[in-house]
Amino acid sequence: MALSLAAARPVAAETPGPAIEVDRLTKAFYDPESDRVTVAVSDFSFSVAQGEFVCIVGPSGCGKTTVLRVLADLETKLSGEVRLHSATPPAMVFQEASVLPWLTVSENIALPLSLKGVSRAKQAERVRELLALTGLSDFATARPQQLSGGMRQRVSVARALADDREILLMDEPFGALDEQTRLVLQQELLRIWETTRKTVVFITHSVDEALTLADRVLVMSPRPGRLVADMAVPFERPRDVVEMRRDKRFWDMTYEVWNLLAAPAEEGR
Numbered sequence: 001m002a003l004s005l006a007a008a009r010p011v012a013a014e015t016p017g018p019a020i021e022v023d024r025l026t027k028a029f030y031d032p033e034s035d036r037v038t039v040a041v042s043d044f045s046f047s048v049a050q051g052e053f054v055c056i057v058g059p060s061g062c063g064k065t066t067v068l069r070v071l072a073d074l075e076t077k078l079s080g081e082v083r084l085h086s087a088t089p090p091a092m093v094f095q096e097a098s099v100l101p102w103l104t105v106s107e108n109i110a111l112p113l114s115l116k117g118v119s120r121a122k123q124a125e126r127v128r129e130l131l132a133l134t135g136l137s138d139f140a141t142a143r144p145q146q147l148s149g150g151m152r153q154r155v156s157v158a159r160a161l162a163d164d165r166e167i168l169l170m171d172e173p174f175g176a177l178d179e180q181t182r183l184v185l186q187q188e189l190l191r192i193w194e195t196t197r198k199t200v201v202f203i204t205h206s207v208d209e210a211l212t213l214a215d216r217v218l219v220m221s222p223r224p225g226r227l228v229a230d231m232a233v234p235f236e237r238p239r240d241v242v243e244m245r246r247d248k249r250f251w252d253m254t255y256e257v258w259n260l261l262a263a264p265a266e267e268g269r
C-alpha cells in the first residue's frame with residue numbers, strides 16, 4: 001500500500017486548548033555530599049494541546065526525564081510555571097515495564113481500578129477492552145515472567161490506560177527493546193492513540209521513533225536542557241511505521257534533528 005504523506009497536518013487548527021503549559025522551567029539538584037548543584041533543565045518552555053502527541057528528544061543527561069518527573073509532580077521545580085489542564089493526574093509509563101511479578105496480566109492491568117475500589121464486574125469489562133486493545137487477550141492469566149519484554153511493556157501501557165487519565169507521560173518506554181519489537185509497539189501505540197486520543201508526552205533517544213509517533217518534536221540542548229527546536233511533524237494519520245520510512249521527508253527531518261543534536265553547546269551555560 002502506497003502511503004500518501006502529501007498533506008501537512010494542520011496541528012494547531014485541530015487542537016483545542018492546551019493540556020500542558022510549561023513556562024521557563026528550571027530544575028536543579030543539590031548533592032550535599034559534594035556540595036554540588038547540577039542544573040538539569042534551564043528556562044524550558046513548551047505547551048502541549050489537548051489530544052496532541054509530543055515527543056522530546058535530546059542528548060543523554062539533558063534533563064528529559066527530569067521534565068517528565070516535574071510534570072508528574074514527582075520532582076519539585078526550582079522556578080518557572082507548570083500547568084496541567086486535566087481533571088485527572090497524569091499516567092506514567094517507564095522504560096522498564098513496572099509490572100508486579102506476582103499478579104497475572106489481567107490483575108496488573110486492573111490494579112489502578114482495584115485501588116480505586118471499582119467493582120469487580122467493571123474491572124473485568126475494562127480489562128477485557130484493554131487486553132484486546134493491546135493484543136494481550138490470549139495472555140490474560142499469564143504472569144509477567146512468562147511474557148517477552150515487549151509484551152510486559154504492553155501490560156504497562158494497558159495499565160496506564162486503565163483508569164482513563166487524560167495525560168499520558170511516557171519515559172523511553174521502548175528503549176530497552178530490540179528494533180523489530182520496537183517498530184511493532186510503535187505501530188500499536190499509534191493505533192491506540194488513534195482510538196483514545198490521549199495527550200501524550202513521550203521521551204525518546206531515537207529521532208526516527210519521535211518522527212514516527214509525534215505531532216511535534218521538541219529538541220533539547222545538552223544539559224542544562226533548553227528548547228532548541230519545536231518541529232511540527234507533517235505526516236498525516238493514520239501512519240504506517242514501515243511505509244513512512246519510504247518518504248524522503250522522513251529522512252530529511254531525521255537529518256535536520258540530528259544536525260540540531262550534533263550542534264555544539266552554546267558558550268556560558
Ligand SMILES: Nc1ncnc2c1ncn2[C@@H]1O[C@H](COP(=O)(O)OP(=O)(O)OP(=O)(O)O)[C@@H](O)[C@H]1O
Nearest residue numbers: 029030038040059060061062063064065066067223
Ligand atoms: N535525583 C537526582 N539527583 C541528582 N542529580 C540528578 C537527579 N536526577 C537527575 N539528575 C541529574 O540531572 C541531569 C538530567 O538527568 P535526566 O535523567 O533528567 O536526563 P535525561 O535527559 O533523561 O538522561 P537520559 O537520556 O540519559 O536518560 C543529569 O545530569 C542527572 O545526573
